[in-house]
Amino acid sequence: MIVNLIVIALILFIGFHYSRKRNKDSDYNRKRYIKTICFILILQSGLRNVAVGTDTYTYFLSFEDTKNMSWDKVWQIVIDYYKYNQGKDPGYTVFEKLVSLFTGEYQLFLFAIAILFFTALGRFIYKNTDGLRDAMVAFVIYSVLFYSFFSITGHRQTIATAGTLFAFEFLKKRKLFYFLLIILIASTIHKTSLVFIPLYFITYLKKPNYYFWIVIVLFPVLLLISNAVALYIFSLTNSYEEYQHMDELRPVTFVCLMLLISVTALIRYKKIIKLNPTATFYYFALMIGIVFLSLVFAIHGYMRIVQYFSIFIMLLIPLILRSFNSAGRKIEFLVYSCAIMILLFFFLKSNIDMEYRFFWEEMRLEEVYL
Incomplete structure (x- = not known):
């Protein structure tokens, strides 16, 4: 530590x-x-x-x-x-x-x-x-x-995630061939990286905040059916038996944190998009991550899939913080200080x-x- x-x-x-x-x-x-x-x-x-x-x-x-x-x-x-x-x-x-x-x-x-x-x-x-x-x-x-x-x-998913991060720039530029090429190569290292492909097509939708709010509202329902859905998907791709359900690995804190970040990002949506129009991609990525997050209590291995999308909070949280700039320097300083303190608290708690x-x-x- x-x-x-x-x-x-x-x-x-x-x-x-x-x-x-x-x-x-x-x-x-x-x-x-x-x-x-x-x-x-x-x-x-x-x-x-x-x-x-x-x-x-x-x-x-x-x-x-x-x-x-x-x-x-x-x-x-x-x-x-x-x-x-x-x-x-x-x-x-x-x-x-x-x-x-x-x-x-x-x-x-x-x-x-x-x-x-x-x-x-x-x-x-x-x-x-x-x-x-x-x-x-x-x-x-x-x-x-x-x-x-x-x-x-x-090791394997670290390499595969590197592939998805490289591929993301081709997604933004709408270069499908290079995007798919990198993802397919990454999938030979860890096949879960294939879940990144739908992001390319979903980002053609307009107004991601509408779809994201629907996912947030339906999250409790997704939790209720998570066992059936998770086990069905697992039965189709049972190559990762070691990632099955374990009570001690239930990521309650992480789930709550992701939901809090998502709701805050949605509340600040207009200001964030004004700061960075490209942020629509981040919203869609996090939305997919939240969908899979509803399955982690059934089989903790789905955290492996969530990781491909949750990493986008590294881009969204700074935008959330920057959206408070117009509130004045004192408020801005307070917001940044509180964010750093909260992150350090989570670090000390989990590490x-x-x-x-x-x-x-x-x-x-x-x-x-x-």
Whole structure:
């Protein structure tokens, strides 16, 4: 937890440093800031001990197996999946093998994933924020809500999410071929990324706030039928048995937070769209995320799907905060301060027992591996 608190402090401190620079080109400062923070986040992810994160050691064993595997065996895995529907996500095995051609060190493999993901995330933030303060808030949100998954846990979905972030720019430009190409490649790493495809077509609808309000109003109904719906979908795609329902993983706090953010964003809709017309894409993405969020109490694995869309709150929350600018500087300062304090509270609440060690330090593996 201490390391992540230091990272959050650096996000704020370096942001304030760049915001005080008298450089006329504010976009230049924002770009340098984003690159600097992404570099820090790459180090945080890449330097971690193999025991940090629930799945890191499992992926370590997988990498060790794959690097000693022949290419014939790798291609057989691909063929078995697409021809006989055996195994899952063969693209990840190909990715492991490709990286192992350059290095057999798992630590460098972690860096390769971190570089790929944070290049995508940094570009995502740069292309979709207007000011340095928006980027600061986005990075704080990442460290509070998404660090524990993308930085230290899932390899396959981290790579697949990087693909969806790259694809999002083609969605905005209405370049369907390149959008689908990237998503289809990402789906070979983690097939859940295919759920990102409907976003392309849904965003052709007008007035997303109307549809979003309908989803919010019907959310209790969605909860009531969530067991039947979730189990039916799961029966069709039962490749991820390990993500079935677990009472201890019910994300009550996250669900409440997402609903609160959604309602606030809808209330401030007109002001937000005036600030950034592109935000209609963010509303549609979050709306899809809320639909899948209604299923997580039935099968917690649907959080894997929600992640593709919930990450857009990194763009919406800064816009919500900026929509209060006209209320005066004191109100604006109070709103930003309260937002940062609330985010830090959520971080401390959910990460109090989280342990981080660098790869050169000793750390005990989780009990599941012992």
